[in-house]
Amino acid sequence: NAGVMQNPRHLVRRRGQEARLRCSPMKGHSHVYWYRQLPEEGLKFMVYLQKENIIDESGMPKERFSAEFPKEGPSILRIQQVVRGDSAAYFCASSRRQNYEQYFGPGTRLTVT
Amino acid sequence: KNEVEQSPQNLTAQEGEFITINCSYSVGISALHWLQQHPGGGIVSLFMLSSGKKKHGRLIATINIQEKHSSLHITASHPRDSAVYICAVDNNNDMRFGAGTRLTVKP
Numbered sequence: 001n002a003g004v005m006q007n008p009r010h011l012v013r014r015r016g017q018e019a020r021l022r023c024s025p026m027k028g029h030s031h032v033y034w035y036r037q038l039p040e041e042g043l044k045f046m047v048y049l050q051k052e053n054i055i056d057e058s059g060m061p062k063e064r065f066s067a068e069f070p071k072e073g074p075s076i077l078r079i080q081q082v083v084r085g086d087s088a089a090y091f092c093a094s095s096r097r098q099n100y101e102q103y104f105g106p107g108t109r110l111t112v113t
Numbered sequence: 114k115n116e117v118e119q120s121p122q123n124l125t126a127q128e129g130e131f132i133t134i135n136c137s138y139s140v141g142i143s144a145l146h147w148l149q150q151h152p153g154g155g156i157v158s159l160f161m162l163s164s165g166k167k168k169h170g171r172l173i174a175t176i177n178i179q180e181k182h183s184s185l186h187i188t189a190s191h192p193r194d195s196a197v198y199i200c201a202v203d204n205n206n207d208m209r210f211g212a213g214t215r216l217t218v219k220p
């Protein structure tokens with residue numbers, strides 16, 4: 001029973017490029033959460049999605065960031081026109097239902113050069 | 114003031130010592146999580162609790178809802194327990210995180 005999977009594990013992008021981060025939840029989990037951990041800072045909530053729906057995006061920057069969780073396939077966190085300040089570890093977590101325990105993926109470390 | 118405060122920020126212990134990490138919060142919660150972040154960066158969920166006490170092996174987590182306080186205890190600590198321990202409070206999937214406690218256990 002595979003855990004939460006994220007890919008790529010490491011991603012390097014030049015300023016202005018797009019970054020796509022993928023998260024495959026655990027089998028049977030239909031709730032996905034994205035978190036960001038900036039260097040030397042704590043985790044911060046970004047967005048909470050169910051299949052095909054964004055439930056809470058209160059933590060998402062207003063511009064350049066978007067997330068989706070389609071009916072088929074992984075959840076995608078997309079960052080357009082990346083800037084150096086986007087360099088961070090991005091973690092996703094999944095749960096079976098709302099308010100159930102969340103299981104974390106290994107994270108994607110994004111470096112913007 | 115942060116909504117989730119952890120103490121201490123850093124903790125060094127000798128192998129075998131009993132460890133306590135504290136978490137206080139100021140918001141309403143539906144659950145509280147204790148997470149462990151390994152030196153490599155991976156995050157593991159240790160506990161999710163909304164009342165009372167839970168135990169997994171050498172780890173014990175307690176929560177006092179009235180006092181808005183939780184503690185994570187590690188008995189017979191070991192160098193492999195060295196990690197950052199993060200308290201997170203959950204209000205219907207709106208998660209707020211503490212800054213973490215960096216634990217180093219020396220052999």
